Amino acid sequence: MRAGIVGVGFMGWIHYLAYQRSQNAEVVAFCSSNPAKRAGDWRSIQGNFGPPGEQIDVSGLSVYESMEGMLADESIDVIDICLPPAMHDQAIRACLDAGKRCLCEKPLALDAATAARVASDAGPQSLAVAHILPLIPEFKILVDAAEDGRYGKPITGRFKRTIGPPDWLPDFYDPAKVGGPLVDLHVHDAHLIRLLFGMPTAAHCVSRKKNGVPKFYETVFDFADDDKVVSCGGGVIDSPARGFTHGYEVSFEQATIQFEFAGYADGSTALIPVTIMHNDGRVERPEFDGGDPVEAFVHEIDAVARWINQGEVSPFLDPKIAADALAICEMQQPK
Numbered sequence: 648m649r650a651g652i653v654g655v656g657f658m659g660w661i662h663y664l665a666y667q668r669s670q671n672a673e674v675v676a677f678c679s680s681n682p683a684k685r686a687g688d689w690r691s692i693q694g695n696f697g698p699p700g701e702q703i704d705v706s707g708l709s710v711y712e713s714m715e716g717m718l719a720d721e722s723i724d725v726i727d728i729c730l731p732p733a734m735h736d737q738a739i740r741a742c743l744d745a746g747k748r749c750l751c752e753k754p755l756a757l758d759a760a761t762a763a764r765v766a767s768d769a770g771p772q773s774l775a776v777a778h779i780l781p782l783i784p785e786f787k788i789l790v791d792a793a794e795d796g797r798y799g800k801p802i803t804g805r806f807k808r809t810i811g812p813p814d815w816l817p818d819f820y821d822p823a824k825v826g827g828p829l830v831d832l833h834v835h836d837a838h839l840i841r842l843l844f845g846m847p848t849a850a851h852c853v854s855r856k857k858n859g860v861p862k863f864y865e866t867v868f869d870f871a872d873d874d875k876v877v878s879c880g881g882g883v884i885d886s887p888a889r890g891f892t893h894g895y896e897v898s899f900e901q902a903t904i905q906f907e908f909a910g911y912a913d914g915s916t917a918l919i920p921v922t923i924m925h926n927d928g929r930v931e932r933p934e935f936d937g938g939d940p941v942e943a944f945v946h947e948i949d950a951v952a953r954w955i956n957q958g959e960v961s962p963f964l965d966p967k968i969a970a971d972a973l974a975i976c977e978m979q980q981p982k
């Protein structure tokens with residue numbers, strides 16, 4: 648699969664690294680509005696996981712200033728959209744108009760209605776949405792267990808996702824551009840909750856806000872089946888000391904699974920490895936390789952390659968589920 652990346656920022660860089668490792672896909676083009684990045688200087692890129700941006704070799708790549716050139720490039724099989732959320736809808740529609748399939752970073756849009764519209768207009772044959780959690784082995788185990796029923800049905804879940812201030816993103820709290828953490832960050836867990844438990848009917852959310860936009864929140868969800876107990880919390884803490892953490896405790900009918908990872912500013916990490924507590928008292932700790940965050944993106948790119956090359960549509964990348972995740976975010980917004 649030959650891909651062209653649109654938007655050379657944190658995710659453009661992480662996707663680029665994943666293409667370098669993939670056996671099934673390669674990046675052949677990118678577009679950037681920034682002349683230094685077009686010349687290969689990606690050292691200004693910042694993010695909250697993975698290695699810092701580097702100088703890259705652009706000699707074998709087609710480099711464009713805007714997306715239009717890439718849309719006309721017949722050697723590109725898939726456009727990989729790594730733009731800020733407010734630009735996703737228009738970029739996807741430009742791909743559809745040009746007859747190009749695309750992979751778009753999460754969140755699919757800033758609001759549920761736009762997400763539902765573009766998901767339905769594009770369909771899973773033209774659009775895949777890059778929801779990474781089900782492709783991270785430590786989270787995939789939940790989705791696989793829910794799917795094959797190895798521990799019975801999922802019945803309770805508590806999810807956590809917190810970052811330090813993302814100061815390199817000036818528009819982070821702008822509801823018209825990125826949407827703040829209740830959209831841009833929480834959508835990861837919203838998507839996972841949708842996959843594991845189905846669609847909640849309501850949400851009870853309390854939050855501390857920045858300029859009216861939720862910054863830190865705790866939410867309890869209602870489901871049609873009131874035996875499910877699901878909550879989620881997180882957002883932005885004021886200290887950069889712990890740049891990123893995520894984790895969960897999910898109970899199935901016959902076992903409870905726990906996991907938590909944190910990365911700190913001094914380069915240290917803390918980990919509760921995936922721990923399966925069986926109802927009969929056995930404790931199991933399956934092995935997962937390494938915890939390198941880029942590796943999950945290789946799995947993601949490979950899933951996209953199977954879609955492009957063999958027509959195999961991954962339910963994890965389904966735009967309809969990505970739109971449902973936005974609806975879950977929206978039900979938590981202050982009225």
Ligand SMILES: NC(=O)C1=CN([C@@H]2O[C@H](COP(=O)(O)OP(=O)(O)OC[C@H]3O[C@@H](n4cnc5c(N)ncnc54)[C@H](OP(=O)(O)O)[C@@H]3O)[C@@H](O)[C@H]2O)C=CC1
Binds near residue numbers: 654656659777
């Ligand atoms: N799956 C995951 O774990 C993560 C997903 N994301 C998602 O990836 C997407 C991109 O986020 P991220 O990479 O962090 O953002 P960045 O701001 O780091 O990168 C976005 C890039 O888009 C391009 N761009 C074009 N127009 C604009 C504009 N008006 N304002 C800002 N940027 C513009 C820029 O690239 P250029 O200079 O080349 O033009 C910019 O570097 C978002 O949807 C975000 O939610 C983000 C982090 C993690």
Ligand SMILES: O=C1CO[C@H](CO)[C@@H](O)[C@@H]1O
Binds near residue numbers: 694695816832835
């Ligand atoms: O996982 C994530 C980490 O924080 C980011 C903010 O920089 C989010 O955009 C993101 O999806």
